Amino acid sequence: MTMSKYKDLTFYATQPHECSYLPAQQATTLFMDPAVTLEQELCSDLAEAGFRRSGVHIYRPDCAQCQACVPIRVPVNTFILRRSQRKTWNRNTSLQVSKVPANFQDEHYQLYQHYISQCHHDGDMYPASVEQYIAFLVDATEFTSFYEFREGNQLLAVSVVDHLQNSLSAVYTFYHPGYQQRSLGRYCILWLIEEARRLGLSYLHLGYWVHGCRKMNYKLEYRPAQIRVNHQWRPLK
Secondary structure, three states, rough: OHHHHHHHOOOEOOOOOOOOOOOEEEEOOOEEEEOOOHHHHHHHHHHHHOOOEEEEEEEEEEEOOOOOOOEEEEOOOOOOHHHHHHHHHHHOOOOOOEEEEEOOOOHHHHHHHHHHHOOOOOOOOOOOOOOHHHHHHHOOOEEEEEEEEEEEEEEEEEEEEEEEEEEEEEEEEEOOHHHHHHHHHHHHHHHHHHHHHHHHOEEEEEEEEEEOHHHHHHHOOOOOOOEEOOOEEOOOO
16 A cells, blocks of 8 residues: 555654663654544555554554554465464363454443553553543454453453454453463464455464564564564564
């Protein structure tokens, strides 16, 4: 995609601020004008160009001195389960998955709050609040869905996903931290890869891999993968 078709779009850069991933770095973020309607074609093209969505905001890192945040996606038709991933898949075959609208549900929020308090209590998303949760995940697009992962009646995980023209974009996944043996976060990604393949799509976007950030290294597990470097998608080696 060439950005020339969107030459009239306006983007705004933030002032430098502390980086959420690399504390020693200062970060700058580029945001699209939030007044622009988030249509599927636009969001698809911007995802292709390395942008992400958070609530009503479309953004990408725009740091002058650091290029550690790299867009990463999985070409789903060439993805092959590794041995450890097959074990994770088999461990979770009893889960039932349902696609539901991106609406506020207290059950979802309670799981999100528990996840943030247990898994990200040292991050800038803690403590969780209803307002922050709505702005982050419920203020979505008409092509956003929540995928519920349940064991019987118990909600174990939720993946928030944008359905783009040739891909799925994994916006965020939160899960019950008390089931570590299930590797729920990894399983949700594996399931979304299979779902994208089932839908006849080409890619699953995983957001940014951040070189030097240990918490982001899990995104390197899904091979073959592609990263966007110098305005081009290239195989991750």
